[in-house]
Amino acid sequence: MEFLSYLISGISLGSVYAIIALGYTMVYGIAKMLNFAHGDVIMIGGYISFCAMSYLNFPGWLALILAMVVCTALGVVIEGLAYRPLREATSLAVLITAIGVSYFLQNSALLIWGATPKVFSPIVEGTQNIGGLSVSNISLLTMAACIVIMVVLTLFTSKTKMGKAMRACSEDKGAAQLMGINVNRTISTTFAIGSALAAVAGVLMCSAYPTLMPTTGSMPGIKAFTAAVFGGIGSIPGAFLGGILLGIIEALAKAYLSTQLSNSIVFAVLIIVLLVRPAGLLGKYVPEKV
Numbered sequence: 001m002e003f004l005s006y007l008i009s010g011i012s013l014g015s016v017y018a019i020i021a022l023g024y025t026m027v028y029g030i031a032k033m034l035n036f037a038h039g040d041v042i043m044i045g046g047y048i049s050f051c052a053m054s055y056l057n058f059p060g061w062l063a064l065i066l067a068m069v070v071c072t073a074l075g076v077v078i079e080g081l082a083y084r085p086l087r088e089a090t091s092l093a094v095l096i097t098a099i100g101v102s103y104f105l106q107n108s109a110l111l112i113w114g115a116t117p118k119v120f121s122p123i124v125e126g127t128q129n130i131g132g133l134s135v136s137n138i139s140l141l142t143m144a145a146c147i148v149i150m151v152v153l154t155l156f157t158s159k160t161k162m163g164k165a166m167r168a169c170s171e172d173k174g175a176a177q178l179m180g181i182n183v184n185r186t187i188s189t190t191f192a193i194g195s196a197l198a199a200v201a202g203v204l205m206c207s208a209y210p211t212l213m214p215t216t217g218s219m220p221g222i223k224a225f226t227a228a229v230f231g232g233i234g235s236i237p238g239a240f241l242g243g244i245l246l247g248i249i250e251a252l253a254k255a256y257l258s259t260q261l262s263n264s265i266v267f268a269v270l271i272i273v274l275l276v277r278p279a280g281l282l283g284k285y286v287p288e289k290v
Contacts, residue, residue: 004133006255007248012139012208014247015146019201020224021231021239022153023194029234030166030190033091036098037078038198039221040105045071045199046206046216047109050118060123060207067199075195076188083191084184102218109214117213120206142204149197150240157236162189170234219263223250226270232280241281 020042027035045067052063082101086094124137157163165186168176177183198217205220206212223246231242249269253262273281 006251008133008135008139010248010251011244012142012247013251014227014244015142016201016205016208016220016243017224017227017246018146018240018243019149019197019204020220021228021243022149022236023197023201024225024228025231025233025236025239026153026166026190026194026197028228030170031083031187032170033083033094034098034225035078035083035191035194036095036221036225037082037101037105038194039217039219039224040102040109041071041074041078041195041198041217042202042205042221043109043212043214043217044074044105045202046120046212047113047118048199049123049203050120050206050212053121053123054118060121064123064200064203067203068196071195071199071202072192075191075198078195079188079191084187106214106218113214115213117211120210120212122207122210123203124207136208138204138207142208145200145204146240146243149200150236153193153236162186166190223263223266226267229280230270230273232282235280235282238280238282245281 020038023038024035027033027038048067048070049060049063052058052066053060058066078101082097083094086097122138124141126137127134128137128140129135157166165176165181166189168179168181169183169186173183176186201220201224202217206216224243227242227246228239229242230246231238231240233239246266250262250266253265257265
């Protein structure tokens with residue numbers, strides 16, 4: 001029973017990682033860039049929801065919607081101002097810019113909300129008794145939200161016109177543009193979707209672990225990127241699987257091995273997996289044409 005409790009805790013934590021990783025993998029899959037400011041968009045989403053619930057007395061669902069709207073707009077602005085001018089630049093230039101955007105968002109939050117941690121109120125409270133296990137409602141909501149988001153994203157990319165445009169841009173931006181696809185708008189839409197997912201993850205994470213500060217999104221962002229690589233970056237099912245497995249590994253490592261070494265164990269597992277499968281669990285090897 002104790003093991004099942006840890007397992008559910010790991011799946012709940014992994015669901016948060018998976019939602020964040022889906023944003024990472026969407027942006028990388030289409031724009032072929034690593035948005036390391038993604039973790040800080042999570043933090044902004046948490047603060048927006050916190051302010052809406054604490055100062056404006058918004059219900060949890062409305063605070064979540066407001067956070068998604070603000071983070072969606074923020075993602076579009078970040079893409080337009082910081083990344084679009086670097087569309088043809090080297091990967092190193094984009095990486096340095098992403099780190100700069102990350103520190104800008106962290107320090108902006110520090111100036112606006114201060115360094116004192118905020119205590120976040122859960123968007124849903126209470127627990128459910130399932131087979132003798134007490135599971136919090138926020139854990140159930142997190143797991144359900146992760147599954148729904150993964151399914152919706154999969155259908156969106158495979159069935160809709162914009163989703164097909166995203167897949168075309170992922171394959172070849174030049175050819176997609178020649179076929180009449182607006183590449184800039186497609187990439188902006190991708191950033192918007194990824195940032196909205198970051199807001200959802202931020203609110204769910206802060207509800208489950210109710211402490212909010214300017215650096216809240218840093219480590220979850222890194223772990224979610226790890227999950228995306230673990231599952232196969234660029235693959236939506238891979239991001240989902242990688243996030244869930246990473247959360248389970250972290251929860252079991254904390255329970256049975258060492259709380260202090262749990263992060264090291266997580267990254268050690270990633271290294272081992274990549275040594276065996278460099279493309280990740282569900283990643284595909286794409287031969288480079290010359």
